[in-house]
Amino acid sequence: MFTDNIQGKMKYIGGKNEYAAAARTADHCPNFKLDEEDEMVADQVRSCYNCRYRRWTEDSFICCNPNSV
């Protein structure tokens, strides 16, 4: 669900509203870290959308975990 963006960071290709896919992706991610409650936007707790390492962009987010591949 990720692709390299122009800065070489991992950009999520599902956009901002693919809740089920973002939950599945986080389920398989060993680096998932839950963000503080006020920044959570998905009802599925374990979701890339709720992860401390996601950095929102205009149309999606990039994964900022240094161990992401």
Place this chain on the structure above:
Amino acid sequence: MEILIAIDDTDNLDSKGTGELAEEIAVTIRKRGWGNTQGVTRHQLFIHKDIPYTSHNSSMCFRAEIKPEFFEEIKQFSQEYLRKESADGSDPGLCIVTIHELKNHEKLMEFGSNAKKQIITKKEAYDLAKELGIHLSEHGGTGQGIIGALAGAGLRLRGSDGRFKGGINLPKDKTSVQVKELKNYDNLNEVMSIDGQIINDEEYVLINGKIKTVLLNHRAVLFVQPAETEDEGARWENCSKQYLRRF
């Protein structure tokens, strides 16, 4: 006297969030007898590749009714607190608005609205703060956080933006609550359906998870939608995080 305190850009990926720092400043104001505070609100600002931010570009603000003689102490404490507690690599900014001295409310509110849709420079923020008589200070890094701090104050002043930090946890065995009981909680003034209907005090709401409210027309509003299945006499249920995201 009434003031607004807003902060922004105090965190990094591993630190406490900006909301937590705002809450701690508010708690100190109450504990030291400097005044009373209202809930902290989170204001989403513009997401753009040319704007530096840690992960979400949101600003935090609260309103306080303080004893005027403590204004300087509150300002000094807040500045020192940001210097001490802000994370490495962050660019913290602090804004304090004394509402009765504010020279032009509309200009500050407009600044807040603009910060949700366009890039704004530090110079523009400092120029406006000077013109309106607002305290604006930076406490490390590039100090870029002053832009979000000023914007957060403007959005809070407008009274229709952002979600309240934290929320209300009901006892585990309680799932259905009457509106009039809900309105006894802090940061919950009104229950409203997603099409704008005020829900009357006698109705019941099914509560899933934590109760989260948003700032709308200067009120803390709990949004509800028709319940999927009517249970315990409740025709309504609280909206999901996904719905509240728009605030």
